[in-house]
Amino acid sequence: LDYQHVQVPFEITLWIMLASLAKIGFHLYNKLPSVVPESCLLIFVGLIMGGIIYGLNDRSPPVMDSDIFFLYLLPPIVLDAGYFMPSRPFFENIGTILLYAVVGTIWNVFGIGFSLYGICQVKAFQLQDVSLLHNLLFGSLIAAVDPVAVLAVFEEIHVNEKLHILVFGESLLNDAVTVVLYKLFRSFCEMPTIKSVDVFAGVGQFFVVGLGGILVGLSFGFTAAFTTRFTKDIRVIEPLFVFLYSYLSYLTAEMFHLSGIVAIISCAMGMKRYVEANISLKSHTTVKYFMKMWSSVSDTLIFIFLGVSTIGENHEWNWPYICFTVIFCLIWRALGVLVLTFFVNRFHVNTITSKDQFIIAYGGLRGAICFSLVFLLPDFHRKKLFIAATTVVILFTVFIQGMTIRPLVDLLAVKRKRESAPTVGEQIHIRFLDHLLAGIEDISGHWGQYYWKDKLEYFNSKYLQKILLREYDQPKSSIVLLYEKLERKHAIELAQAGQLGHGPAHPSFLCSAFLCSSSDRTVITDQKLEDTPNPDVLDNMQEILARNLYRIRRTGPAYNRHTLPGDSEPTEQAKEILILRHKSL
């Protein structure tokens, strides 16, 4: 037996296996995940594992290594989050998200820090030796909402898209603030005296860390898109580049002490559109699937490790400090959300309701980032107290808040995510309004959201697409794409039912698919179809649509505010239509 030789990969594989099997186990009993969030169950498994290790070895089980967490476990989750980020709601609410993430986090850090310092002054609690700076340092690591924990809980409760993006976006973007404040206070702790220059440098760092992260991320993202231009002959390594470049962006940002989370998110959001156009469909499936798989495993491992690391002798128990930490975390977050939302609502038509505010405040879960940061603290005599307080806050938020948030959402009747995709009609409407608003903003000279979006789109189609895409083509309208997809799906369904080519079996399928919404279409059954008044008319419509869409699909002349209709060679199109009409006669 030569265990030494294979130990490292063997143990890693076994941990991943344990995590995956635990996941399967929960899902075998359908009722369990609907009551208790998976994150709680996983922490519970971790606690048991930790207990077993502690019982067998009679010493504290190994603590989750902060390096492993930040270098290997966190990036897949953030990459997944960034890649599948719904960009429209994100950019629509970017102002609010940034306000919560920057001002809200600072508010929480100082609120928690100062009030805990106040508690430390009470002589009965025996905490006078914890300085203000240490309290602020503790505040900086405990204040930040954790994206992993938030994602794990919010993915299961299906609140409406805006609420989700507000909480989740905040949890992602507050990384820049947390990194700066945490490093600032940590270096202050080690400095003999603090000059006002240092404080100003700290404020300046916010911008460097945040904007630097975006810059690093976008440059790697565009390089990735550019690289996939040349992978046509070697499709099999395409998915690799998505992972390699985004991971490099994270590592590079971390190397320069910028925000790695912000970098990897910008990278993923920047590359997504171009990479998807360049790579093959199978590569795309692999990218999506593997990203989900990887982040799911990372997520599982993080929660299990969190459980394992909780067991042990790293803790110093002090009732008042720990209780007040939990209370202050709740109070300051609630206050912050109330105050900030008050300002946000004054400038927006589409306000955040008080129910939503409650869920935002209540959804401020803490997780493994706090936990890793507290272990990274420099050694000082109260570190174990901080570890204990952090553990309690994490367990409290994940267990108590995580388990009660679903019943609360039900109870308050918080607006849920709509189950169905937007209909084609809605899509047309939204796009029309976008163009209209961009035009209005342009005319009125107001540089609003729509104006910038339109300019960006113009810049994208004028320059970026030409550089980054292999086959630069007028982009197909999303409606035409949808039509194609429906037609393909319909064809496969027909083939599976063995009814292909037996005359027009469902004469109104196509046009109903096109005229009605995509979600409606799936519930149309044969019975319904027979109610349709005049099959001949529908048949005719379908014929016309199919013939003409054939041409549309081939050229994809999407409407563009910056080109005139004359640009798209009308003579050729007319010729094509003539030929088709001639054929059909």
Added chain:
Amino acid sequence: LDYQHVQVPFEITLWIMLASLAKIGFHLYNKLPSVVPESCLLIFVGLIMGGIIYGLNDRSPPVMDSDIFFLYLLPPIVLDAGYFMPSRPFFENIGTILLYAVVGTIWNVFGIGFSLYGICQVKAFQLQDVSLLHNLLFGSLIAAVDPVAVLAVFEEIHVNEKLHILVFGESLLNDAVTVVLYKLFRSFCEMPTIKSVDVFAGVGQFFVVGLGGILVGLSFGFTAAFTTRFTKDIRVIEPLFVFLYSYLSYLTAEMFHLSGIVAIISCAMGMKRYVEANISLKSHTTVKYFMKMWSSVSDTLIFIFLGVSTIGENHEWNWPYICFTVIFCLIWRALGVLVLTFFVNRFHVNTITSKDQFIIAYGGLRGAICFSLVFLLPDFHRKKLFIAATTVVILFTVFIQGMTIRPLVDLLAVKRKRESAPTVGEQIHIRFLDHLLAGIEDISGHWGQYYWKDKLEYFNSKYLQKILLREYDQPKSSIVLLYEKLERKHAIELAQAGQLGHGPAHPSFLCSAFLCSSSDRTVITDQKLEDTPNPDVLDNMQEILARNLYRIRRTGPAYNRHTLPGDSEPTEQAKEILILRHKSL
């Protein structure tokens, strides 16, 4: 700047990136890969990289770590090889492959070892201090054909399937022999005296190492299949299990000093069938794609590292020893192939031609396995000579043989792989013959290949499938599956051409697809179809086929030698046909 912190993942990512970019680079110039095999180009890139590192640092560049090679780079390639192994030709030629792999490798080891020992006795060469045992040890590591190198070259030259599986199968299965002989000679080198008991123990080890590997692999494979029974609700981690279990089988085998390569191949071949039936289509695409991607990257890294490691001061040059090593490697392999094939051909009707024999002998490429093994040698004063000789043999085989094998295959007009898939007619024929031969063997009491295959198939459908598959169902006949696939493809083509649902546009498509071969079908154009004599008859046939196949597809009553036709509820089927006929009237 905090490089220390991210160094390990950063450098790994950069190496993978370099490898992938090099791969893209070659494929940008289409002419290059058609002349020079990719493996040569990659070694060349590695040589340049090594030269740069050597020039900059003025010391030998880092040598490929044997642990990294055996634990991280080799498993993905072998897993890929095992998973995509064409099982029919492999099992049809298993006897020949084992003969080459076991007897052939032993022959080469002792041949090369003894004749190099003879060379060492020549006083002029100054090699008298190299003992017989050391020569045999060297022979054991240099004799084995390398699967990575063979795969890299043979995948590009497209020789016929049998020839390919003979060379490739040998290169995979000789691992067991190499492991045993290498470890045996290494322990002999350290023993003061060798007893005859030790030699017998060595012979016994062959079976333990080989069969143990198969056992470990199969048990992990079946566990993997069993696990995927329960992943229905959590599709996203399905692909993970394929990788985790096969990697665990490799590590476990290595841990017990069994053959890891044999284990991972058995695991992959054992699980493939059941896992594919259990997991979703997208999971399957991800598994296949990721396996290919991973093995491709590993392969690239191995060749680049091989190049990098060649540069440096690890070499001791001795012209006669090195030249004779190359010559003996060639001669003994050629002799071995000739002698073994003579025996093989006496017992087979389908003989191995002399051209094939030449390619088998010439295709005996050495690669990174030899290289890693030579660095794992215990330190002794001639180790650097062995390293130099191994490097030269690898470079000679990969560059000279690898680059000339394609022109030689052309020159000799070696039978190539057929480009097209077997037609449906052929498939029916093959299956019919299989059943016939199994029956004949059964009656005549001859326990041949077909008899065992049939018994295995019976055992599989009687027990294994019931345990390992989620939805145990009569397996669909491959012809019905093909028909379904063609129909789906046809439907998508129709949808893309915008001709879905416009009456029977191509009346004879379906039946021609069914009656003709699958490969023929793709070249049938509209022009050809119009030549078909009577569209009405064809239309009718198609109607009948489609209606009846509908039923077939739903139950999939595959022919089975062990069940009577009466088993499959004929009344229900008859009723269904009646209803369908009634409808169509």
